[in-house]
Structures are given as C-alpha cells and as structure tokens.
Amino acid sequence: MANKVPGLVLIDRYIEEIAQRCVWLDNLEGGKIAARHLLALDHKNFACISSKYQIDDPLLRLQGFQNELHSAGIEIDAELIEFGGPTLQGGELATQKLLATGKTFSALFVYNDAMAIGAISTLEDNGFKVPSDISVLGFDDVLLSSYSRPKLSTLNYPVEEMAMQAANIGIELTAKRAETNKRKDYKYIPRLVKRESTSFKAS
Numbered sequence: 132m133a134n135k136v137p138g139l140v141l142i143d144r145y146i147e148e149i150a151q152r153c154v155w156l157d158n159l160e161g162g163k164i165a166a167r168h169l170l171a172l173d174h175k176n177f178a179c180i181s182s183k184y185q186i187d188d189p190l191l192r193l194q195g196f197q198n199e200l201h202s203a204g205i206e207i208d209a210e211l212i213e214f215g216g217p218t219l220q221g222g223e224l225a226t227q228k229l230l231a232t233g234k235t236f237s238a239l240f241v242y243n244d245a246m247a248i249g250a251i252s253t254l255e256d257n258g259f260k261v262p263s264d265i266s267v268l269g270f271d272d273v274l275l276s277s278y279s280r281p282k283l284s285t286l287n288y289p290v291e292e293m294a295m296q297a298a299n300i301g302i303e304l305t306a307k308r309a310e311t312n313k314r315k316d317y318k319y320i321p322r323l324v325k326r327e328s329t330s331f332k333a334s
Contacts, residue, residue, distance in 0.1 A: 140297045140304070143188075150316035152304070154297040158188050161286050161321035162195025165240050165268055168284075168323055170203055173332045174238035174266065178211040180225040180250060181242045189217075189242045192270060196240050211236055215246065222249025230257055237265055237332050244269040244276045244285055251279065251328065266329040270321070281327035289319055 145155040169177065179196060182189035197207060210232045215221035222241060226249070229236070239254075241247035247269030251261050259265050261281055269276060269285035276283035296317055 140301045142293060142297050145316065145318070152300065154293050154300065154317040154319070156288060156293070156319050156321060158191035158321075159195040159198075161270060162192040162197075162240075163199040164195075164321060164323055165192075165270070165286060166196045166199035166203075168325075169238040169240065169266060169268060169329065170200070170205075172238070172266065172329060175205060175332070176236045176238070177205070177207050178213075178229050178236040178239045179207060179241070180213050180215065180222060180229070180239065180246055182217045182246075183214040183221075184217070192242060208234060210234060217243050217246055219245050219249035219252075222246030223253045226250040226253035230254075238329070239265055239267045241267065241269050244271045244273045244283055247283055247285070247328075248275065248279045251281070251283075262328050262330040263333060266332075268329050272324050276324075276326070279328075284326045284329040285324050286321035287324050288321060293317075293319055 139152060141149070141153045143155055145153045177200065179193060181193045200207060211229060211234055213225040213228050215225035222245065225246065239250060241250055247267050251267050254261055254265055254267070261267050267283070269283045270288070272285045272287035276285050300317070
C-alpha cells in the first residue's frame with residue numbers, strides 16, 4: 132500500500148517491506164548504550180523506570196538495557212522496574228514506588244527526560260543526592276535536560292535531523308515516482324550526552 136503513495140515516509144517506525152521509506156531511531160541500541168555507560172561507571176545495582184504505554188519505544192529501550200546488562204552477568208530485580216506516565220509526575224510516582232521497595236540501587240535508567248527529572252526531584256526529596264548516591268540517566272535530550280539540577284545525562288534523539296531526512300526522502304520519492312535505492316533504510320543511533328547526573332559509583 133505504501134508503495135502506491137509516492138511521497139509517503141514513516142518516521143520513528145521500521146517496516147522491513149518498505150525499509151527505504153523508514154526514518155527511525157534504534158531504541159534497542161539506545162538501551163544498550165545506556166547500560167554500557169552506567170556499567171563503565173562501575174554500577175552493578177540498577178533500577179529502571181519505563182512508560183506504562185506498551186508501544187515500541189519504551190519496550191525496546193528497556194529490552195536493550197536489560198540485554199546489555201545480561202551480557203555483563205547482571206539481572207535487574209523485577210521489583211526495581213517501575214512504569215508510569217511519560218511525564219514529570221509519572222517519574223515522581225514511579226520513583227516513590229521504587230523507594231518503597233526498600234531495595235538499594237546506585238543507577239537509574241529512565242524512559243525519557245521528563246520522567247528522569249521527576250525521578251531526580253523525588254530522590255532529592257528523600258535525602259538522596261544525584262549523582263553521588265544515585266546516578267540518573269534519561270533519554271531524548273530535550274531542552275529541559277540542560278536546565279535541570281543537576282543537568283541531566285541522557286541520550287540524544289535527533290528529531291530535527293530525522294524530520295529533515297524524511298522530508299528530503301518524501302520530495303525525492305514524489306519527484307521520481309519510484310523508490311530510491313541510495314540506502315536500504317535510514318536508521319539513526321542515539322548519542323550519549325554526558326552531563327552531571329551520572330558519575331562513578333561511590334566506593
């Protein structure tokens with residue numbers, strides 16, 4: 132069906148049959164990058180907060196994170212994986228639930244920046260210092276992440292670059308009335324942005 136619509140391009144979705152029309156972020160690899168960053172900082176006790184919505188982005192980010200930890204011989208306690216709305220308040224409430232378990236963790240990977248900033252607020256309200264007590268890593272690199280306190284370490288989601296790429300593909304497809312063969316697909320890999328909310332685990 133998509134091949135019958137000359138300028139149709141999918142953003143943030145990958146369908147193999149129309150791969151050359153897909154501009155997408157590798158969320159699975161993003162989760163792996165997050166895990167590698169925190170492992171490199173000598174963390175071994177992890178918690179995660181993900182979106183409560185069962186869509187690809189949160190599922191793949193969490194899966195990638197868990198897969199990379201598994202490769203390092205680490206499994207996350209199921210009680211230290213929480214879900215909530217992808218908002219500041221969602222991050223706050225999910226963090227409260229994590230703390231209520233009474234279980235310790237030194238690093239927290241969060242689905243998006245809004246939830247991560249909400250998590251930091253709750254941690255600080257409960258006497259934990261970020262990152263000296265608990266490192267917090269977000270995802271997306273929205274503008275607010277540069278202004279949080281501490282400034283949020285995160286993974287960059289190149290939205291503007293992807294949107295421009297999608298527009299260019301759409302124009303090219305419409306003009307040629309045919310599929311472009313320049314690339315098999317248009318996959319983007321999240322880039323780690325190190326700021327102040329992650330650090331080496333305190334000894």
